[in-house]
Amino acid sequence: MHRIDVVVPVRDAARFLPTFLASLDANSPEGCRYLVVDDASGDETPRVLADAARTRPHLEVLRTDRPRGAAGARNVALERLDARWVTFADVDDWSAPGHLAAMLERADELGADMVRTDHVRVVGHRRIPETAPAQRRGAVFAAREGIGGPDGQTLVDYPFLWAGVFDARLAARGLLTFDERLRTASDRPWFWRLHLAGTTCAVVPSPGYFYRRNPASGSLTENAGAATLDFLPAYEQVLDLADASGDAAHRVRAMYGACRIVAYHTGREERLPPALRRAMHARAALLLARGDDDTFAAALEHAPARARRLLAGLRRVGRRRTAGERAS
Known part of the structure; x- marks a missing residue:
């Protein structure tokens, strides 16, 4: 069993792969496996990933025979889980060196079903720190508490899959599967299910994930359709x-x-x-x-x-x- 599986959906993202692979190399602690799902890409993505996997035994590349979208690609990887923890990454983002190791250390220490963290939003050349919305930090609490009141941002509406790690045993309860009918926003009901399922949560300060938020990233959220x-x-x-x-x-x-x-x-x-x-x-x-x-x-x-x-x-x-x- 691996210590952590990192699930990464990829489609026509060859231009982002050099940065992603550099981030992977800087965040591959012992027992880590990257499950990268090439979602029927039509560009150079398959070739670049195949070349990368030859020199990186902790990189496993899966491929769909038809486009299934980010939710479907994540589900393909989730069917292959064999780890204590699971987290997610987007191919157009990157992490600071040691970010994943630090998250794993806190997850092992706290033992919550999900351990959430801060991140850095990237807009062009700007770097904007974003804080996970929780008053309690470094302690385990019932995830229902993260739903919060009627205003402001709370953890249930902090819909960033990569901003934390999750107990892979939740998959056996059907809590990690994504609705493939949702091409965008599938993370919204996903987090609500987790918070309502009698799970536990913790929040730790580790703003080492850099989230690229701009139209050039190719995000469905940013590109209207x-x-x-x-x-x-x-x-x-x-x-x-x-x-x-x-x-x-x-x-x-x-x-x-x-x-x-x-x-x-x-x-x-x-x-x-x-x-x-x-x-x-x-x-x-x-x-x-x-x-x-x-x-x-x-x-x-x-x-x-x-x-x-x-x-x-x-x-x-x-x-x-x-x-x-x-x-x-």
Whole structure:
């Protein structure tokens, strides 16, 4: 058994591989294995990875015969897990030397089901430290505590797979599998499931992961298209999970998250062609129409002020639509 498996989905990313491989070489402690899944790339990615694997025994390259997306590629690697811990990386990012070893040391020491950490956001030449949103650090606590209240950012909405390590035994409970129908935002319900599953969590200060956030990275989040709208079914799942928890505070938190992400994407809707804009508004209206008025009012109170009128209007449209469907 390995000490840790690092899951990395890759598609048409040859231009990022030199930096990624340098980061891999600087973060390969004893017992580490990289499971890199080439998701049917059409560029030089397969050749570069094959060459790299010849001199790196801890690099295992898997390949899909058709594009399955980041969620599907991660699932391919998760089926091959054979480690105490698992973490994730994106091919266009990198880590400081020794980052993974430091994370493993704290994970072994604390023994929580997930150990989260800070990171550094990279925007062009800027380096912006980002702190994992948790008041308790260096101690183990019930992961449900990380869901938090109706405002601000909390751990459940810190959706960065690479910002921490996870107990690989969670895979046997079905908690590490990603929904392949979600081309983007599959990490949102993934984290909610983890936090609601009776797991434990810890947060440690280790800002050694550098997250490249810009359009040139090729991220589906940054490059508008039909996949962008997958945040809507992702938050349908989040609201379902919160409803199933039976906790009113969780329902408010989930609706608050839905409000924030709808506000974010409608605030940048000029990226989308007109047909996708209309589809986003229609589907967002149905998403925000869910739940009771008190839950929505509590969530809206903490939503971005500039978007509250829009969000309330979308809910009214959605409620009229659902009422009309029930009447017919």
